Amino acid sequence: MFKEIYKDDTTLKTLLDGKWIESSTGNLIEIVSPLDNKVVGKVQAMSKEEVDDSIKNARKAQKLWRNVPLNKRARILYRAADLIEERVDDFVEIMLREVGKDRKSSESEALRTADYIRFTADAAKAMEGESIPSDTFPGFKRNKVSIVTREPLGVVLAISPFNYPVNLSASKIAPALIAGNSVILKPATQGSISALYLARIFQEAGLPAGVLNTVTGRGSEIGDYCVTHKLIDFINFTGSTEIGKRISSISSMKPLLMELGGKDAAIVLPSADLNVAAKNIVSGAYSYSGQRCTAVKRILVEDSIADTLIEKIKAGIEKLKVGNPLDGDVDVVPLIDSKSADFVEELMKEAEEKGATKVIGGSREGNLIYPTLYDNVSLDMRLAWEEPFGPVLPVIRVKDKDEAIEIANKSEYGLQASVFTQNINDAFYIADKLEVGTVQVNNKPERGPDHFPFLGVKSSGIGTQGIKYSIEAMSRPKAIVLNIIE
Numbered sequence: 001m002f003k004e005i006y007k008d009d010t011t012l013k014t015l016l017d018g019k020w021i022e023s024s025t026g027n028l029i030e031i032v033s034p035l036d037n038k039v040v041g042k043v044q045a046m047s048k049e050e051v052d053d054s055i056k057n058a059r060k061a062q063k064l065w066r067n068v069p070l071n072k073r074a075r076i077l078y079r080a081a082d083l084i085e086e087r088v089d090d091f092v093e094i095m096l097r098e099v100g101k102d103r104k105s106s107e108s109e110a111l112r113t114a115d116y117i118r119f120t121a122d123a124a125k126a127m128e129g130e131s132i133p134s135d136t137f138p139g140f141k142r143n144k145v146s147i148v149t150r151e152p153l154g155v156v157l158a159i160s161p162f163n164y165p166v167n168l169s170a171s172k173i174a175p176a177l178i179a180g181n182s183v184i185l186k187p188a189t190q191g192s193i194s195a196l197y198l199a200r201i202f203q204e205a206g207l208p209a210g211v212l213n214t215v216t217g218r219g220s221e222i223g224d225y226c227v228t229h230k231l232i233d234f235i236n237f238t239g240s241t242e243i244g245k246r247i248s249s250i251s252s253m254k255p256l257l258m259e260l261g262g263k264d265a266a267i268v269l270p271s272a273d274l275n276v277a278a279k280n281i282v283s284g285a286y287s288y289s290g291q292r293c294t295a296v297k298r299i300l301v302e303d304s305i306a307d308t309l310i311e312k313i314k315a316g317i318e319k320l321k322v323g324n325p326l327d328g329d330v331d332v333v334p335l336i337d338s339k340s341a342d343f344v345e346e347l348m349k350e351a352e353e354k355g356a357t358k359v360i361g362g363s364r365e366g367n368l369i370y371p372t373l374y375d376n377v378s379l380d381m382r383l384a385w386e387e388p389f390g391p392v393l394p395v396i397r398v399k400d401k402d403e404a405i406e407i408a409n410k411s412e413y414g415l416q417a418s419v420f421t422q423n424i425n426d427a428f429y430i431a432d433k434l435e436v437g438t439v440q441v442n443n444k445p446e447r448g449p450d451h452f453p454f455l456g457v458k459s460s461g462i463g464t465q466g467i468k469y470s471i472e473a474m475s476r477p478k479a480i481v482l483n484i485i486e
């Protein structure tokens with residue numbers, strides 16, 4: 001483990017202007033593991049004044065960073081990617097304890113992050129500007145040319161969530177940096193240790209002082225201050241729709257890139273390969289206990305095949321390993337905190353009271369909710385519309401594809417959806433009508449591969465992520481028009 005970021009065995013510092021420092025407030029926030037309720041670390045509760053210093057410092061550093069040649073910026077990113085691979089075991093240990101992610105998923109998150117960072121450097125090097133002649137527009141001669149390049153935006157505020165504390169920090173930091181921005185990283189409190197460790201990696205990789213500063217503290221104390229700070233030029237946020245809406249309402253005139261909640265539907269037609277559908281639905285709904293914005297969060301299935309599909313899904317659920325990842329390999333882990341588990345329980349209870357049929361699961365031990373499947377979920381139940389962010393999946397039976405489309409589109413969310421069918425006409429018919437960012441045909445919803453565009457519509461987000469798209473979002477065109485004097 002990097003000792004530089006620690007004050008003592010459990011207390012972490014924060015990164016400001018290339019130095020790891022403690023907050024002058026003396027206040028710390030305890031991070032409690034969802035696995036055993038033990039304190040895994042304490043992070044600095046920074047004051048508004050300290051946040052202000054951090055942002056001002058990042059602004060100063062950005063002026064220099066902008067002028068560092070892109071190939072040199074890329075070299076730092078390549079080094080950071082290598083270091084993540086070298087330190088993968090550290091990341092696994094930290095994520096396991098801090099956010100309760102099982103070892104296999106933690107490892108794949110760290111390795112995916114290294115690939116993401118490398119690909120970002122490659123993509124930026126391959127991006128070219130353009131020169132646009134004037135005489136293609138009516139009334140203009142060949143005496144002008146617009147030379148278009150890309151400029152950084154300035155200081156990017158990256159706010160990352162607990163569920164991918166490394167990957168969803170890096171997928172904001174790397175595109176921002178390669179585009180020439182400096183970054184203020186404000187991780188979710190639960191996830192801060194992983195994010196601070198990542199910041200140390202970038203520092204070790206040779207990032208100049210101030211180009212990446214970290215801000216830790218309670219969202220309720222410094223959250224609004226960060227997002228409304230006049231020196232923040234761009235906000236890249238992943239988290240709940242509720243917080244996303246708040247950021248968007250108070251951060252007037254700041255460009256935003258947001259990945260928010262989802263209620264991704266898996267639509268299953270009689271023409272589907274039901275084994276493929278069931279396998280994808282099980283891994284899509286229950287991996288990391290459904291704590292993913294792209295988890296399958298409802299099944300819309302035609303009545304004629306519902307019983308068969310449900311049997312297959314049930315069989316898949318029975319094979320899942322459930323428990324504490326400290327004790328071995330598991331698929332379904334305890335939820336991040338008891339408040340989250342309470343919420344999931346509340347949705348289950350309401351569905352049962354209103355007549356949903358429990359197919360499997362339903363029990364809880366502490367924060368661990370067993371993978372649960374409900375059949376006959378009706379549209380008056382909260383489980384049909386709300387996002388549990390837990391391992392609970394409702395089956396809504398429909399009469400045909402049009403009813404499936406109608407219910408899918410009634411959701412306030414529009415992240416992704418899956419269509420399972422072997423009929424290409426039905427696949428395109430449905431995909432064309434779904435109000436979502438991405439439709440997966442015969443696959444579970446998922447963000448990757450990370451160079452694909454990733455976006456949500458309606459309450460699921462603003463803007464488009466994905467490596468090239470994120471670089472474009474965090475830069476702007478700059479046109480220099482050359483006028484030829486004749």
Ligand SMILES: O=C[C@H](O)COP(=O)(O)O
Nearest residue numbers: 292293294445446447448
């Ligand atoms: O939780 C939100 C993530 O962007 C989902 O990513 P994933 O589809 O790779 O799990």
